[in-house]
Amino acid sequence: MRSPSPAAQLAARGRRVGRAGGRLGEPARALVPAGSAAEGASRGGALELRGLARRFGEQVVFRDVSWRVGPGEIGVVMGPNGSGKTTLLRVVAGLLLPDGGEVWVAGRAASPSAPAGRHLIGYVGHRPLSHPDLSALENLVFFGRLYGIEAAAARRRAAALLERLGLDAVAHRPAGWLSRGLAQRLEVARCLMHRPILWLWDEPFTGLDAGAARLLEGLLQEHRASGGTAVVVLHDVDRAARLADRVLLLGGGRGRAAAATSVDWSALEGWLEAGGASADVGPEGGSRAGGAAEGPPPCRRARGQADEIGGRAAAAGAEVDEPVAAGDPAAPEAGGRGAARAARRPGGPVPPAGSRADPAPAEGPGPVPGVPWPSVRAAWGAVAALMGRDWRQEWRRREGLLGLATFVLLVGLSLAFALDPNRNRLSPLMGGLLWVAFYFAAVLLFGRSFAQEADRGTLEGLLLAPVDRSLLYLARVASQGAQLLLLELALVPVVLAWLGYQGAPHWAGFVLAMGLGTAGLAAVGTLLGALTASVRGREALLPVLLFPLTAPVLLGAVQAAGAALAGSPEQAALWFRGLAVYDTMFLVAGALLFDYVVAR
Numbered sequence: 001m002r003s004p005s006p007a008a009q010l011a012a013r014g015r016r017v018g019r020a021g022g023r024l025g026e027p028a029r030a031l032v033p034a035g036s037a038a039e040g041a042s043r044g045g046a047l048e049l050r051g052l053a054r055r056f057g058e059q060v061v062f063r064d065v066s067w068r069v070g071p072g073e074i075g076v077v078m079g080p081n082g083s084g085k086t087t088l089l090r091v092v093a094g095l096l097l098p099d100g101g102e103v104w105v106a107g108r109a110a111s112p113s114a115p116a117g118r119h120l121i122g123y124v125g126h127r128p129l130s131h132p133d134l135s136a137l138e139n140l141v142f143f144g145r146l147y148g149i150e151a152a153a154a155r156r157r158a159a160a161l162l163e164r165l166g167l168d169a170v171a172h173r174p175a176g177w178l179s180r181g182l183a184q185r186l187e188v189a190r191c192l193m194h195r196p197i198l199w200l201w202d203e204p205f206t207g208l209d210a211g212a213a214r215l216l217e218g219l220l221q222e223h224r225a226s227g228g229t230a231v232v233v234l235h236d237v238d239r240a241a242r243l244a245d246r247v248l249l250l251g252g253g254r255g256r257a258a259a260a261t262s263v264d265w266s267a268l269e270g271w272l273e274a275g276g277a278s279a280d281v282g283p284e285g286g287s288r289a290g291g292a293a294e295g296p297p298p299c300r301r302a303r304g305q306a307d308e309i310g311g312r313a314a315a316a317g318a319e320v321d322e323p324v325a326a327g328d329p330a331a332p333e334a335g336g337r338g339a340a341r342a343a344r345r346p347g348g349p350v351p352p353a354g355s356r357a358d359p360a361p362a363e364g365p366g367p368v369p370g371v372p373w374p375s376v377r378a379a380w381g382a383v384a385a386l387m388g389r390d391w392r393q394e395w396r397r398r399e400g401l402l403g404l405a406t407f408v409l410l411v412g413l414s415l416a417f418a419l420d421p422n423r424n425r426l427s428p429l430m431g432g433l434l435w436v437a438f439y440f441a442a443v444l445l446f447g448r449s450f451a452q453e454a455d456r457g458t459l460e461g462l463l464l465a466p467v468d469r470s471l472l473y474l475a476r477v478a479s480q481g482a483q484l485l486l487l488e489l490a491l492v493p494v495v496l497a498w499l500g501y502q503g504a505p506h507w508a509g510f511v512l513a514m515g516l517g518t519a520g521l522a523a524v525g526t527l528l529g530a531l532t533a534s535v536r537g538r539e540a541l542l543p544v545l546l547f548p549l550t551a552p553v554l555l556g557a558v559q560a561a562g563a564a565l566a567g568s569p570e571q572a573a574l575w576f577r578g579l580a581v582y583d584t585m586f587l588v589a590g591a592l593l594f595d596y597v598v599a600r
């Protein structure tokens with residue numbers, strides 16, 4: 001008797017493990033986004049790439065990649081190291097801009113700057129996006145709030161997810177203290193908080209023990225069964241054979257789309273082991289699994305009619321495969337997998353994505369139908385969550401504001417020693433002296449905030465959220481401005497005493513002068529902090545850019561604060577109008593430019 005083909009063996013193993021995953025996975029209990037996935041299923045194709053291209057400088061990572069993963073399907077991306085799998089996922093998630101082509105999510109063209117589609121996507125990347133100073137629970141609640149979930153509901157869902165992912169024992173431990181595997185589980189929980197319909201998971205099994213890996217497979221299968229879509233980057237061929245409905249092979253700058261049933265898994269393993277030549281051309285010598293395929297392994301060449309994507313891909317030189325015909329050694333297994341998938345789908349069998357019966361997504365701009373985001377209330381919830389997170393982190397670390405306070409006091413003390421002991425003559429300079437101390441503190445504050453986020457990777461968590469980037473910017477300005485203002489109000493009496501100030505100030509005018517000056521500094525400093533966060537030599541670059549841009553604000557703030565300290569509010573009022581105009585200009589420009597600054 002003929003022994004089953006490698007593909008058949010792998011598929012059978014897949015079903016066994018799949019069942020194990022399902023047992024572990026227990027009933028969905030609304031953790032896996034059944035509701036939202038069904039919503040996605042009703043919207044046509046969940047993910048479609050059309051001629052996608054991306055390069056870094058001169059290096060073309062991939063081009064002309066076309067692929068479609070439908071509702072109720074798991075797409076697996078495979079390829080050798082450096083073939084562009086992570087880059088592809090980041091482009092789909094909106095973290096990188098494509099150099100060509102389009103990404104369609106749930107039937108709409110995705111745009112990195114349009115928040116409407118972002119809540120449909122859940123992303124797990126190589127680096128954790130959770131905040132290391134916040135506990136696992138706080139992280140989940142924060143991300144839930146960022147995605148527009150009410151605080152109480154976010155806490156309930158976070159607790160349920162922590163339990164489901166076996167993290168309840170470490171719920172109150174800072175995310176930065178978690179072991180690699182536990183941190184990875186937290187990333188999955190973070191991704192599931194907002195019930196996305198499209199999961200983008202980049203090598204999610206890395207670092208997981210066997211139980212957690214089975215749990216994740218179970219989650220993926222539940223998601224698929226409820227009509228959701230997942231795209232998973234995998235290196236493990238066995239796992240890919242178990243999970244995949246659609247496969248995208250990347251190699252040599254090209255992508256090749258295939259139905260999982262047409263993949264020769266054994267040849268694919270060999271292709272990967274050999275370092276994966278171009279996915280467009282494939283290794284020579286035909287299929288190792290019997291040589292029945294018309295095309296090179298690891299996929300059998302398409303014989304049917306090309307669909308819209310297939311037509312484009314074929315025109316671009318790529319090949320699109322179709323399910324293996326009956327009689328093929330893999331056919332009985334393939335049919336079993338296909339039938340089982342069809343039975344799981346709500347509404348019965350669905351034609352293979354990419355077939356003529358699978359309609360192309362509706363053209364046209366506009367929000368995804370039925371998407372509640374963004375509502376004003378949800379937007380404010382997100383802003384409040386962001387500011388709360390900043391303050392909580394600051395409080396946990398304490399090193400940031402304490403360091404800045406020490407710095408201001410040292411500058412104040414140096415000035416007190418360095419200046420004329422006849423303090424009366426210093427009175428007209430008081431405003432300027434104060435701002436010297438606070439300006440340097442402001443540079444440090446703006447410099448470290450985005451740089452820390454970029455270094456830890458947490459900035460990407462914010463950029464993925466369906467919060468308008470202008471709003472992200474304004475929230476950050478508000479929280480940084482408030483930190484600086486707090487520092488100023490706490491230290492002004494001390495510095496003034498050291499400088500021997502003895503006047504009768506107009507306190508309201510003084511506070512207003514400091515507030516307007518701080519707002520202007522925060523507006524420019526936040527934008528430049530984001531701009532320089534990932535740049536070499538950022539410590540030097542930020543002050544060099546900041547000073548000329550903020551010179552008008554500094555001038556106005558020094559004069560207004562000096563006049564208020566001299567007890568002449570009328571004179572201070574002359575400067576307030578100018579400061580208010582500059583602040584408004586900077587805030588509007590910053591809100592408009594922030595999206596360009598953080599887009600990569």
Ligand SMILES: Nc1ncnc2c1ncn2[C@@H]1O[C@H](COP(=O)(O)OP(=O)(O)OP(=O)(O)O)[C@@H](O)[C@H]1O
Binds near residue numbers: 079080083087
């Ligand atoms: N920010 C970047 N700047 C320049 N080059 C980059 C950048 N990110 C990725 N690359 C390059 O793009 C190519 C694809 O990288 P990518 O991380 O997408 O590959 P991958 O298939 O995910 O690899 P692996 O299997 O090792 O995770 C590599 O040559 C990499 O060096």
